[in-house]
Amino acid sequence: MKIQLSALHWLALLLSLLAFEKKTLGQENVPVYRVRGMLEDSLSGQALDFITINLLEANETPVKAGYTKSDGTFTLAGVREGRYTLLAVGVGYKARRIPLLVSGNSANAIDLGKILLGPETVGLKELKVTATRQIVRQEVDRITYDLQADPESKVNSVLDMMRKVPYLALDADNNIVMKGSTDFRILINGKPSSMVERNYKEVLRTIPASTIERIEVITTPPAKYDAEGLAGIINIITNKKLDNGYNGSVNVSERFPAGGPSLGGSFSVKTGKLGMTAMAGANIYNTPSARTWIDRNTIGTDPTFLWQQGSASEDSRGGYFGYEVSYELDTLNLISGQFNLNGNRTKGQRDQSSRLTGEKDVLQQYFLDNRNEGRGRGMDASLNYQKAFRADKNRLLTFSYRYYSFGNDMATALSISDRIDYDLPDYRQVNDQKFAEQTFQLDYVYPIKKWTMEAGLKAILRKNNSDFQHRSWDADKGEFETDPLMSNRFTNEQNVYGAYNTYQYNLKNWSFKAGARLEQTIMTADFVSSETFVKQNYLNLIPSASISRKFKKNNNGINLGYTQRIQRPGIYKLNPFVDRSNPNFERTGNPNLRNELVNDLQLSYNQAKKGSFNISIGGMFFRDLIFQVSTYDAATGINRTTYGNTGSARLLMTQMSFNYPITKKWSYNMNARVAHGKVTGTVNGVTITNSGIMAQVFAATSYRFEKSWRLNANISAYNGGINLQGKSNGASFTSFSGSKDLMKDQLSLSVSVNNPFRKFRTDRRTTSGPDFMQTSFRNDYFRSFNLSVNYKFGKLKDAVKKNKRGIRNDDVQNGG
Template identity: 60%
Template sequence: MKSILLRLLSLLACGFLCATSVAQLPAGGRISGIVADSVDKKVMDYITINLLTDQKVAVRADFTKTDGSFVLDRLKPGNYVVVFAGVGYKQKMIPVDLSDTTRPAVNLGKIELAPVTIGLKEVKITAIKPIVKQEVDRITYDMQADPENKVFNALEMMRKVPLLSVDADNNVYLKGNSDFRILINGKLSSMMERNYRDILRTMPASSIERIEVITTPPAKYDAEGLAGIINIITHKNVDNGYSGTINASERFPVGGPGLGGTFSAKFGKLGMTFMTGGNQYRTPDIRTSSQRDTRGTNPTHLFQNGITRNSNYSGYLGYEISYEIDTLNLVSAQFNINGSRGNGFTFQNSLLNADTEILEHYQVDNQSRDNGRGMDAALNYQRSAKADKNRLLTLSYRYYGFTNNQKGNVAMTDRVNFDLPDYRQFNDQQFSEQTMQVDYVYPVKKLNIEAGLKAIMRDNSSDFRFESFNSESTTFNPDLSRSNRFTYTQNVFGAYNTYQYTFKKWGLKAGARIEQTIVRADFISTDSKVDQTYFNVVPSLAINRKLKNNAGVNFGYTQRIQRPGIYQLNPFVDRSNPNFERSGSPALRPAFVNDFQVGYAKSKKGSVNVGIGYTNFRDMIMPVAVFDPETNITRATFGNTGRARLFMVLLTANYPITKNWNFSLNSRVAHGRVSGVVNGQAVSNEGVMYQANVSTGYKLPNGWRVNGNLTMLGPNINIQGTTNSMVSSSWSASKDLFKDKVSFSAAVNNPFTKFRNARRETFGPNFNQQDIRRDFFRTFNLTLNYKFGKLKDSIKKNKRGIRNDDVQNSN
């Protein structure tokens, strides 16, 4: 441990020494800043700067660079006035005190100049707000610029976000990969840790300001998450006073009632934000079927069919508070809780044949229950330097934990050659995590240097029990051979150093992160252990080149790590279906990925983004299915199955056809190939995957608006199978009332198709399997949204905080 900490401290010290060596200032005083337009916030070049003494005597004249920045250095101690002047803009004068020799440098930050209009009594300017914005390492989707934010929830709106897709099971994919992290306002939240689908279904899209898809995460982020990071920004500029939103919805026949809202307030130096929501998600009776054909000396055919239904209740509450002690010191804290309760019922008929001979038959009634709750709390302290308020030191601490309890009762009837008794299974999981972090930001002219240290201590445990029914005593007795207690600890120690540099039309982000991971798994019941230690160096690089006519080119490279999560590690064996068992694997190793991408973006009247990418995976963690001919059971678990590669082409476009009619496209096409070893035999699979969402909306008179969406989702490829494609549509109408304070909307999804067959095909060295589930496809929803409040001045928040984005999503 001592050697690990010494290595981390050495790397961080190197970063600080680099920052110090670069930061040598010219002799004398120094005044710097950036000039921007107060309306569109764009930086302005060639703005005249005049430096006067306090006696209004001219000392120096200069002008801003292409990035809007300016520097006036080698100044004698004294009091000055800086005058900013530009054609068409109101002149601005700012006094600067350089008389204190201990404070020779003053950074004025961003100086905004207001446009001047002469000779017109009234000028009305209308503009189309861009929805998609390409930045050096991310793509941002402006949710407030999309009028359908009042119609759908956050999960449904993600179909329109570039690089994101949502399948028929409401699973979110980033570049076709389910391994990513979701942050809320740049921080992890327990709301998203256990089951992000429940929370996103509950969260009204109208409460979200924007969604950032971070495709090339900088080194300051943890190395985990093969695909990248989804950052949901809910905070708007909250001023002195208060503001809020309330959203109520109803969805049927799939879904149910939902209620959510946000509330923000600022009183002087104290600011707070509150967000909450809850919903019921019902799934009516759904028909399911499975067919499995095995090969070998004794081939068999298994056919199962039945119905399943579920009802789930979920809710969350989040609270953030910040207090500005003075202009240099800021403290903030956050607290989030969430919970869910679900009940399910499955009836299934199972028949196993060998030619015309019945080998086995039974019927199953399975009643399940799932209860979970999570909580996290964090405290941050931020200190700004007197010489430059953008020079920041941040200390952060976060605690996060959740529990999840599962119970299933399996009863069997109509038995033929099947003697397995009825049984119950329990799985009680607990997870806790403590994180301590130090971040330091040191800007030097056009160079921004960041460095930090981080320690994460995770503790997972699972107590799973299996009880068989004894017909003689009419009681359930524990089966110790199928029960176990499992603990898993993971400690991650990391350090990072990043550099961001802006030069004329070039932007650069580069850095590296080192991480030492120590893992210990302990099977208490069987007295066996698994120990792992690995050390990683993770680089990242993002380059942006601005072109003419609001265009730009981006290049990104990053190396990422996928550490297995508790759901993949937990050896609990789910025997809800006697012929199919599912479990985790405690011996999983981390997976690695190298990701390259190039993009072109242009924004004028409309916007277009085009990108290509190549991703290479090593030691991928993927589900593996193996058929055992001795027991006629297919066992599914997770394994580091092999390698994969993915080629991708991305195209997104937003275009206002008229001031009332808009069009948008979000599309991606990829070819993937994965290969590995399953049950001792080489297995490979490949195919084309695609997604496309076409959306159009028209604004009618009197506050009405109509929208239409068409989504096409291609097959998903894994090492042992594929899922079928999907085409869905939705139509909505909304109306704004009471000066846009209230909006009402109604939508229908897939009006021409009541049901959809979701099909999954799986193959192995000695079997083929097909699973079909008939889902309700035609659904309806009604939504009412209300905004209230009045604001004047924005809440200040810590610019740095804890982001634990290093463990694979549990869903």
């Protein structure tokens, strides 16, 4: 069934592509014309940039599209004879329609002169031209997905919408995968945020997609960004252009049986020179009890078989609050600040039966009751000062400071019963982690005609602390005693000093961007209890370059990008705390880890006519890659997993995204990725190589009925993944949703059902080594239902100014 569906999608894609390229005979001698003009604000007379220009035929079908440059000018080339309507659309402005006759009586260049746009004062009338709004847009170093142009943003969370964004996908655990990698950085409005630096899934599934303007996937990050994030950067844009007045949105939703209620919203206000934006949300996410089991076979002189089976459930509560404020001292000086808070609490329960057998007899057996609690909290605050210059207001000097911290406390209580030849006492584990960071940054932007130069300096001062304790039950004393050999206090300091310089040159149809970033990292680790000390010092020169060529005649273009990226290990991978929540399997970090490095080369082609199409080919080549390494200890019967810079890898891939309006009411889009990966590393002194093909496909269709009804259907599938010592199984997902506007452009109701045909899904992962083979299973709730209500309100006038530069700490990996 999966193969048949995929074949239908590829057939639809092929037919659409053929339609794009269809040409008729005898057109070579038909004259073509150029239409040009300039857009200005009707009140201030200011030139308007990035205003969308559409050339429509009599049936409202767009035949040409473009946007105004920084001086307000635009040009549409390759226009054939006929009657058209020129449509100018910009957020915060009334749409302007101009009848246009292009004929043999016209000059080859039709100059419309100055076109004035008036501010929009009633609602969001630009939604009337949603059918011509481009969902996916390619730029020289990134690709952008417009959530406001996608009707499913009314019912889905930001995390759900990631499946539809080119270069992104979600795995079975709802982890984001970018170009096949889970090593990337997430920014909000171009800046790091504590909301997504610690556990992005908890927050992104709380944020309603209706409050987000767009998602940028920066595939070739320029040198101004920190060098970390192997696959690239995901930038979530929330701050829409704001006018004098206020606007906001509120979203309430309920998901069950796995999930729970959530509430989120945003509010923006501008009065004179002062502008403020706030966003907040909270959710309850309950995971009902699900079955788990593990099979492990060992080989050697005394082969064994371990069987474990049980169930696990978890309840979580989370919330976030974000606030931005900016004040325009005058036309040249701007001050802005940002403040974010977030927190979450989890409670989990797991029971497990375990039996270890030899060739004939039961070697040991027990029943484990595991109760765990976790509490996390994070905050960050930043202050920015931006100065422009009278000679050129696009020439900017910015000073920025940021403070960021988070804490994560975990406690686990394990009770063991029904013992057979198993004498491990009951025990408790506590791990309190704290992270603090200060950042100082200076940025300078200097445009010279078609050139733009950027340069900057940056210092990041980080400090990690971990206090972990292991307490075992002492039957003689009748209490839990701390075991000093299994407890320790760990301090890690990581200071990064960087400087960058980048240049961009824009011609009529070409864009060039290139630069380099120099970063020095000084890291120390101190184990207080064991009195051991680790120090590392390394220097990295990180180049990046991208080239873009636009072919305006067919609204298409090509992009070529190269960058080198690094990934510094975060506290989760450095922390030597030993997790013994399953006595037969121990996990720990490695404070001796070095940074990873990747060379990334991508070539892409994009086309935007009636629909949009993007395809890319490329390769990622990894060095000193950090792998999870699992080894078996025959003396204790325990598998121990840690991290090591043990390997190298290469990933060759082709990615495609396609969006096409079949009719004015019916649209179709598709994302697909096929890659071949090969990893090589060392486990217990033995070199291991694993390779395979990884494929993912996502397809969606949407139909808009009369009276503001809309139906959506999605299907996605992937064939699993590989790692150094094993692989995971694939999965397919389906989703159906419907929405109804109860109050036009203000109040909407949405419902959805995910995976209606399957209640559970089994996640299977295999791991092997020279002397063992292990398979773990988890049965997760798959079917879910969602109800969502979204309300928008506001009354707006002039646009808010915000800092064009700020702190971006996208260089450290804290995820697992």
